Amino acid sequence: MLPIITQIFFYPIFILLLSILTTFFIKGRLAVKISSILAFIACVFMLILSINVLIYSTTYSYTCVLSSFSPVVSGNFAIFSIYIDNLSGLFVFVIGLIGFLASIYSYKYMDRYSTEHLGFYSLNYSLFLLSMYMAVIVSDLFWFIVFWELMTLSSQFLVSFEKEKRKALWAGYKYFTITKIGSEFLIVGTLIIILLFNNYDTSYLSIKIDSLHPLGFLAILFFFIGLAIKSAITPFHGWLPDAHPEAPSHVSALLSGVMIKIPVYMMIRLFYMFSSPSILWGVIVSTVGVVTIIVGALYGLIQADTKRLLAYSSIEQIGYIILGLGTSIILYSEKLYVLSLIALFGTLYHLINHALYKSALFLTAGSVIYSTGSRDMNKLGGLAKSMPYTSIAALIASLAIMGIPPLNGFMSKWSLYCSFFSAGGLPLIYGVFALFASSVTAGMFIKYYTTVFTRSTRRIKINENIKEAPLTMIIPQLFLVLLCIVFGLLPIIPYKIILPAISRIGSFENVLKNTIRVGIGFIKYAEISMLYPLILLLAVTIPLLILVILMSFPNRIEYDVWTCGSRIDKRLIHYPAHSYFKEFRENFNEFYDSSSKLYNLFVVRIPRITQKILLSICPKSEDPSCMFTLTIFILIIIVTLLRWVQP
Amino acid sequence: MMNEVVYLIANMCFALIMAPLIDGIERKVKARIQNRRGPSIFQTWYDLVKMFRKPSGITGRPAALYKLGPLLYFSYLSAILLLIPLLFYSPLSFIGDIILVIYLLASSRIFLLLGSISSTNPYSIVGSNREISLSIFEELTIAEILGIIILSTNSLLTNNIFPAVPPVKATLILALILLGIISYIANQRLPFELGEAEPELSGGSVLEYTGKELGLFYYSHYIRRLIYISIFLDIFIPQTILIRIWLYPICLILVSMFFGIVEALMGRFRIDQALSFLKKTTLIGGVLLIAAVIGI
Structure with missing residues (x-):
């Protein structure tokens, strides 16, 4: 048992468990402070671990036989094993980075919250970080x-943290029930896998799903x-x-930047490692991806609540990630390994980028809530003067998510589009829709930035006595924004991080060895993309600098906004x-x-109809013979199904 | 290497000098259609020089964004001049640069709109909103045309895409007609000039800009027109230097004169009319894209 203490992957677990324990004894604001500090330290260790894994390519593995401690633990739970390869390392990096900030x-x-439930919050916050870390x-x-x-x-408790608000409770309830159904699907899928293919062994290395077998297809589907x-x-x-708007910012x-990416981690394992990529799954995955993009984008455009707009934008961005994954699967099964590699690289690059700018945007929305107490975009406005740092962070993160070159959002979308458009056929059509959706994103974030930070507001009260958020809230935002710029200008960094994570997958290893033979080599592509941002930066900045110098020397005149010549308080003019x-919305009716x-x-x-059916069955539940017949009937169905499950 | 630098500088200078001149020619043509004598073709340049001499005014909040709007608009557009073939082919071509060109065009406009919205004038906000609505539809059509062009040329490099080599498919020809229409619309020419809409919004998105900023704005606007027409022309005109060097400027002037004539004969659309027109072009583009993927 002792050697585990020397292993670095153990430290975050230990520290977060410690933080959970302290919340049993300490309540109130102190609990929050302690859990924040401990979570911070744990995340630093996660970052160190991920750097070890990603840059020095160390893999960690650890196995603990739990049944030796207690005979109660048996079956699949008897062995607890940890294995951190490059793919896990990449996700540990994202969790560590966002969790740290x-x-x-x-x-x-x-x-800004009352002290009542803060102890409970701290417990769940630590548990949430811990469970995400352990899951990967x-x-x-x-x-x-x-x-x-x-x-x-734990995340459900964080969502419905403000128990007094009915809306928050409802959001948490909805979130929990829907995602719980999802995990039932996972359990059924796992059951099919272990019954059919794996002799009760569920470690990642031994899972092999035969996707041609009908039950194998069902397992992957579930x-x-x-x-x-x-x-x-x-x-x-x-x-x-x-759910996302109701949680503390x-x-x-964390929910938008990290949690919704963990399924993507499992999807990569599922489609590339547990089964071999098939074209059918590629088409299914990329189709749902493109539908997700369009729904997220068009609904995000019409929101008038800051955090709700950001939440819809998260749906859109996860769509890009899923579309990239699906395209990569299609290209892999067509044996176009280079393009498939570019698509998967773009997917993971976009995943990291989305974690960076979406977290930054949620934090800016949080700072606005902290200072003004509002997230209604109809009422907010003109905060750029009183909250300059938050405004800068929001502007750069918005530009990054719109995909303005040379920021990071453009770089990842660029490599995705390169693979979509080179692939032809279905990915090309989907790529066209994705390009369209990114212009909708631009509209969405022009709206987000301008309504909150620039435009004048009618609510005069809201604009008075607004202070910039405290330093510990500004630094994380500015740091994330800085990373957005760095990851855009120097794509070599994500390239070095991501490539080891995907190089072990299937045939990619051979592709990377033999790049010279391939027509448009991946290495060549990557090298060009390393060089390009600097060229672009020069091309954009040189004329800019000349202009700034030319335009700055004569005097400037300051004057008021033109109000058709009449003297009105300009705060009364409000859009x-x-x-x-509005016109756009009418055209997309x-x-x-x-x-x-x-x-x-x-x-x-449909829920209403099911409710009716259930209500009509309900009185019969008092009749024992009826229920007995029903039970027998269900048992027969189960047994007939299990007959199929012979290996 | 030496040649390439010369080509780059020549391309740059040609575009920067020609863009206002082309507008001057258009003005002349429009005046003649309306039975006027019209100003000299250098009038646009005189106007610009005069505007650049004036001091600039500030209303916006944050003022930095308001000031940077036209500057970034100009710099992003001038970055495109390095990437597309103009008088000569572009030496900086690399894989995927066509997507970069589309993104640069879109981002230049985003900066302009951010600048004009941050002037806090409601007319500017209305005008910018209209422009965003239009640009979303335009972007869809442009994406569809891009898909068709890439399908028929199998390349992501501007230098390989342009010009389209025979055998040319029917879908490509129809897509090119659509590209002509879109480059007309995206230039904010008359039926679609809704962001500024002088009689309605009295300047709209540029209402608050004066002096140098206004001059820079108009200058960038002419460059933007030149870029759109060049992208359209690049598909026909071969890249052999001896042919290109005389054919390209002539075609450029002819196309812009044609656009000027069309503009002189048109009135302004309402925003909903413009959007429903654009909706039709996107539908046609979608049908063409599917046809191109099937292989017609």
Whole structure:
């Protein structure tokens, strides 16, 4: 047992467990401070660990036989094994980075809540970080599901943290029930896998799903649905726009930036390691990806609540990630390994980038809430003067998410588009839609930035006595924004981080060895993309500098906004957020109408019908013979199904 | 290497000098259609020089964003001049640069809109909103055309895409017509000039800009027109230097004269009319894209 203490991957677990323990004894604000500091330290260790894994290519493995401690523990839970390879390391890096900054942010941010439930919050915050960390480092499907459930449970308590608000309770309830159904799908998928293919062994290395077998297809389908619900892919995205805004802002950053990416981690394992990539799955995954992009983008455009807009934008961005993954699977099964590698590289690059700028944006929205207490874009406005640092962070993060070159959002989208458009066929059509959606994103974030920070507001009261957020809240935002710029200008950094993570997958290793033989080599592509941002930076900055010098020397005149010649208080002239893009919305009415019809059908009407059926069955439950017949009937169905499951 | 630097500088200078001149020619053509004598073709240059001599005014909040808007608009557009073939082919071509060109065009406009919205004038906000709505539709059509062009040329390099080599498919020809229409619309020419809309919004997105900033704005606007027409022309005109060096400027002037004539005959659309027109072009583009993927 002792050698484990010398292993670095153990430190975050130990520190977070310590933080959970302290919350049993300490309550109130002190608990928040202690848990923030401990989470901060744990995340630093996670970062060190991930750097060890990613840069020095060390792998960590550890196995603990739990049944030797207690005979009660048996079966699949008897062995607890950890295996950190490069892919896990990449996700540990994302968790560590965002968790590290969110913890600094939470130190002051939690002051705005009453002291009542703060102890409970600290418990769940530590548990949430711990379960995310454990979910990506364990190497056994059973333990993965255990930590997955813990992650859902603890994050649900964080979402419905403000118990007094009915809305928050409802959001937490909705989130929990929907994602719980997702984990049932995961459990059924795992059961099929162990019954059919694996002789009760669920460690990652030994899972091999035969995707041609009908039950193998079913297993992958259940797995995919389970993961898709958690990462809010379109038919199942309903919980996200309610849940993410209700949580405290740094938790929203963690939910959007990190948690919805963990299913992507499992999807990469599922499609590339547990089974061999097949074209059918590629088409399914990329189709749901593109639908997710369009739904997220078009609904995000019409929101008038800052955090809700960001939540919809998260749905859109996860769509890009899923579309990239799906395209990569299609290209892999067509044996176009280089393009597939570019697509997968773009996917993971976009995943990191989204974690960076979406967390930054949620933190800026949090600072606005902290200073003004509002997240209604109709009422906010003109905060750039009183909150300059937050405004700069929000501007750069918005530009990054819009994909303005040379920031990081453009770089990852660029490599995704290169693979989409080179692939031809279906990925090309999807690429066209993705390009369209990114212009919708631009509209969305012009709206976010201008309504909150630049435009004048009618609510004069809201603008008075507003102070910039405290330093511990500004630093995380500025740091994230700085990383956005660095990851855009120097794509060599993400390239070095990501390539080891995907190089072990299937045939990519051979591709990377033999790049000289390939037509448009991946290495060549990457080298060019390393060089390009600097050229672009020069091309953009040189004329800019000349202009700034030319334009700055004569005197400037300051004057008021032109109000058609009449003297009015300019704060009375107001353009509310819900008027933004009104004409556009009217032209897309078919889309909004048909999707609200679908919503009515699936979300409102079907549950109502099931409710009626259940109510009609309910009186019969008192009749024992009826229930007995029903039970027998169900048992027969189960046994007939199990007959199929002969290996 | 030496040649390439010369080409780059020649391209740059040509575009920067020609862009206002082309507008001057257009003005002349429009005046003649309306039975006027019209100003000299250098009038646009005189106007710009005069505007650059004036001091600039500030209203915006944050003032930095308001000031930077036109500057970044100009610099992003001038970065495109390095990437597309103009008088000569572009020596800086690399894989995927066509996507970069589209992104640079879109981002230049985003900076302009951010600048004009941060002037806090409601007319500017209305004008910018209209422009964003239009640009989202334009972007969809441009993406569809891009898909068709890439499908028929199998390349992501501007130098390989342009010009399109025969055998040219039917979908490509139709897509090019659509590209012509879109480059007309995206230049904010008359039926679609809704962001500024002088009689309605009295300047709209540029209402608050004066002096140098206004001059820079108009200058960038002419460059933007030149870029769109050049992208359209690049598909026909071969890259052999001896042919290109005389054919390209002539075609450039002819196309812009044609656009000027169309503009002189048109009135302004309402925003909903413009959007429903653009909706039709996107639908046509979608049908063409599917046809191109099938292989017609």
